[in-house]
Amino acid sequence: MPVLLRLLFRNLLRHKLRTGLTLCGICVAILSFGLLRTVISAWYAGVEASSANRLITRNCISLIFPLPLSYLERIRGVEGVKNVSYGNWFGGIYIEEKNFFANFAVEPRTYLELYSEYLLPEDQKQVFLRDRRACIVGRKLAKRFDWKVGDLITLRGTIFPGNWEFVLRGIYSGRDSRVDESQFFFHWDYLNESLKKRNSVMADQVGIYILSVTNPELAAETAAKVDRVFKNSYAETLTETEKAFQLGFVALTEAILLVIQLVSFVVIVIIMAVAANSMSMSVRERLGEYAVFKTLGFGGTYLATMILGESLLIAVLGGAGGVLLTFPAANAFLNYLGDYFPVFLVTKQTVFFQGLAALAVGMASAVLPTWRAARVPIIQALGRVG
């Protein structure tokens, strides 16, 4: 092993407690940074999972205003529209409020055609399509409440009052890890028929239409065509890509996201200061040794390499620890807060940013100590004046 590398490793072990604490600090900071970035990613999970060839049509005034069911055939007739489904946010509660999960009344056949990422066994799918009281749930949701196919599930309606009973007919799983497996779907007809029986004004009203397009590159044009059809009608529409629709939800919590992002960067800046302080202490103690190196003919580049190398070594070791701990920590986070973050994955991008942050900590904390070691006159550092 070259002398420089030996020096780096041995210098690391000179003050084991200091090095250990600095490593721990960097490790925790990189872990926190990773978790906060994962929270942000989780917030955007719906956006990331959205499809380029799906459009969402809603009432142009607000999402809370419905659209008439009669729009269905007119939307289907618009050039560029391949398939159309529709649904309502149901907002039902299972036993008590804390058991929150997303539940939707959807037109099941077209919905499952549009969302091919929900993988449902064919036999379960057929039973679900035949039975109007049937519902399907994601794998994670079934696991959370220990539901089995055939179970009777009762939701208490909030938007649509009353107790609503469903028979669990299928459990879907996601095609990949980005798919939300904590949702609940049932027949829109079941909801609508009940509303009709009650002579509710909400009967034959749809929350959103979901469209697939023949050509994703013409999605914007197709959306405009749909909206033109309902121009000047009593319920004008706003059609946008599924991504834009999801981003609209994220935008509602933009301030929180901004704060989380800010905190994640502040954590890194703080650890930069801590690591820089630690390196400064080490370099201050070793100024005499660096002066010996200079005396023997070693130039500033060599000294800079030694100091930067040591700083980077600490940062990389601490950073690696932080990255490795992020995965079990994210799993633990998901176990406790999975209701709020159905998709909570440490992405490659997050790991990349963690690595980048660790390197930045290593480099930034070496700047001042390196400058100081390179600048100090040899005789001053050796104390040889007189």
Next chain:
Amino acid sequence: MEERPAIVELRNLFKSYRRGGQTLPVLRDITLDIREGDFMALMGPSGSGKSTLLNLIAGLDQADSGTIHVAGVDITTLSESELAEWRAVNVGFIFQFYNLIPVLTAFENVELPLILSDLTKKERREHVATALNLVKLEDRMEHYPGQLSGGQQQRVAIARAMATDPAILVADEPTGDLDRTSAEEVLSLMERLSLEAGKTIIMVTHDPRAARKARSMRYLEKGVLASAPEITFSQPA
């Protein structure tokens, strides 16, 4: 007896330091020749400028005016990086407090200056072994400085200074931190280097016993060299 050529030539050397807005002259008009193979002791009271003169000869500091020729090179004209390269090849350093790197073994400490040379790893090992053999510490090469006595550490420092076979050896109070026995060992070793290896050694010391091991001595007082050598010790056979 034929007089050897001067390896160090100082001409009209001036050096001062600035402290708190004041200029303090440290060396005044120093002119001095040091012959090749000489073992010279530089003596004088504290603050007389001995270490400053040694620093200038060794290329660790810059003079205000005057010239310093060492082995034919006017080092006052060299830039900082050129001086660093020059030191690596031409000067071996022996410090009062040894200044070994505590996390490196005796072998690695001696190897340190050789890293900057073009020697292969095998050649470096041979040089280090020879240098440690010279100071009779070949059996301690895997020991860290903290595992060696003061005298042994200073001998490792001498081996490090000798490893590159430099033109001159400069020693600043090499026995200042040693007990009498260890000091005697170190001085005997330096004497041998001078007599047997023909090394030019310039040693700053307060200790008259140490100075007596040298072959010549110059005395500095208030930055001025005594007009003539005060003592000239016996010449080598």
